[in-house]
Amino acid sequence: MDTSCDETSIAILSPQKNLLANIISSQVKLHAPHGGVVPEIASRAHLNNLPWVLNQALQEAGISLSQITGIAVTTSPGLIGCLLVGLTCAKTLAYSLKIPFTTVHHLKAHLFSPFLVHEETYPFLGLVVSGGHTAFYEVKSFGQVKALGQTVDDAAGEAYDKVAKLLGLGYPGGPIIDKLAAEGNPHAFKFTRARVKKGSNYMSFSGLKTAVSLLVKSQKKVTDTFKKDLAASFQREVVETLIEKCTLLLGSSKCLAVSGGVAVNSLLRHRLEEYAAEKNIRLALPPPKLCTDNGAMVAYVGERQLELGELAHWDANALATSALEANHGTN
Numbered sequence: 242m243d244t245s246c247d248e249t250s251i252a253i254l255s256p257q258k259n260l261l262a263n264i265i266s267s268q269v270k271l272h273a274p275h276g277g278v279v280p281e282i283a284s285r286a287h288l289n290n291l292p293w294v295l296n297q298a299l300q301e302a303g304i305s306l307s308q309i310t311g312i313a314v315t316t317s318p319g320l321i322g323c324l325l326v327g328l329t330c331a332k333t334l335a336y337s338l339k340i341p342f343t344t345v346h347h348l349k350a351h352l353f354s355p356f357l358v359h360e361e362t363y364p365f366l367g368l369v370v371s372g373g374h375t376a377f378y379e380v381k382s383f384g385q386v387k388a389l390g391q392t393v394d395d396a397a398g399e400a401y402d403k404v405a406k407l408l409g410l411g412y413p414g415g416p417i418i419d420k421l422a423a424e425g426n427p428h429a430f431k432f433t434r435a436r437v438k439k440g441s442n443y444m445s446f447s448g449l450k451t452a453v454s455l456l457v458k459s460q461k462k463v464t465d466t467f468k469k470d471l472a473a474s475f476q477r478e479v480v481e482t483l484i485e486k487c488t489l490l491l492g493s494s495k496c497l498a499v500s501g502g503v504a505v506n507s508l509l510r511h512r513l514e515e516y517a518a519e520k521n522i523r524l525a526l527p528p529p530k531l532c533t534d535n536g537a538m539v540a541y542v543g544e545r546q547l548e549l550g551e552l553a554h555w556d557a558n559a560l561a562t563s564a565l566e567a568n569h570g571t572n
């Protein structure tokens with residue numbers, strides 16, 4: 242179950258780890274008029290949505306509630322009110338059904354989501370690129386996750402959303418810019434790539450966002466061609482920054498696993514495929530529905546945690562922010 246931001250999602254895995262249902266109720270329409278996610282609206286929407294999302298998941302899986310043997314819920318990081326709604330629902334179900342429950346780190350769920358459809362390959366370089374995070378991890382096993390580097394300011398998805406707002410394109414910005422960029426010239430504008438420090442594992446997207454803002458302000462008239470060219474040039478810069486970091490951090494990994502909402506991006510997917518072929522490594526890239534927030538990825542990690550005996554206690558709480566630590570887990 243995931244209620245960390247603006248998607249209410251419940252998935253059901255069979256004992257053989259087959260995905261029986263993955264219901265995702267998006268709140269985009271509720272938040273779009275505000276140009277971004279409004280936390281209180283999101284929490285209340287989760288409260289409304291969870292009962293029918295649960296019923297629909299059970300229906301799709303063709304099972305009854307009494308057949309559920311364990312529950313996994315995202316408890317960090319995310320919008321605190323949203324996380325608490327999900328956690329309360331999970332505790333209530335676990336208590337009334339007398340079954341165990343486990344709490345899942347949202348980034349760990351993204352990190353392993355490619356393996357819902359690809360074979361797990363260790364060690365792998367993981368890239369989680371979403372609206373809230375852009376981070377690289379070296380993963381030696383399910384429990385050995387080492388944070389390698391991340392953005393020091395805006396996440397890539399956040400930059401997409403802000404640039405779309407600057408161009409008056411609506412929310413969420415990622416899919417809109419992705420579409421617009423297809424009609425623009427990616428070389429129309431050149432940006433100076435932000436260097437946190439030479440050769441650093443860290444990256445920054447806030448300077449790029451400011452450069453876009455200055456370009457928009459310098460225009461007497463913001464034409465459609467300008468918007469398309471800017472979208473294409475901005476997108477190229479984001480994608481090439483990520484590919485550059487992949488090269489820096491790949492090490493001896495034989496697999497690159499990419500997840501999070503920005504992993505839906507058409508140019509990023511194309512460049513990752515080229516990159517993996519060039520380096521002769523396996524690319525584990527989930528289909529778009531498993532890139533953005535979804536319950537399936539939480540069920541996948543949660544099922545493993547339950548197997549390992551990583552059970553949550555009744556006093557489990559939610560945390561708005563928390564890093565995905567090295568050696569998070571047991572093996």
Ligand code: KG4
Pocket residue numbers: 246370371372373374397398399401402413414415416419501502503504505506507532533534
């Ligand atoms: O993983 P996600 O659903 O939620 C977070 O955990 O943040 O990611 C949402 C982010 C948004 O910023 C959205 O603009 C971005 O993913 N996104 C995209 C695309 N589709 C969604 N960014 C670029 N291109 C896309 N096609």
Ligand code: ZN
Pocket residue numbers: 347351371372501502533534
């Ligand atoms: Zn996410």
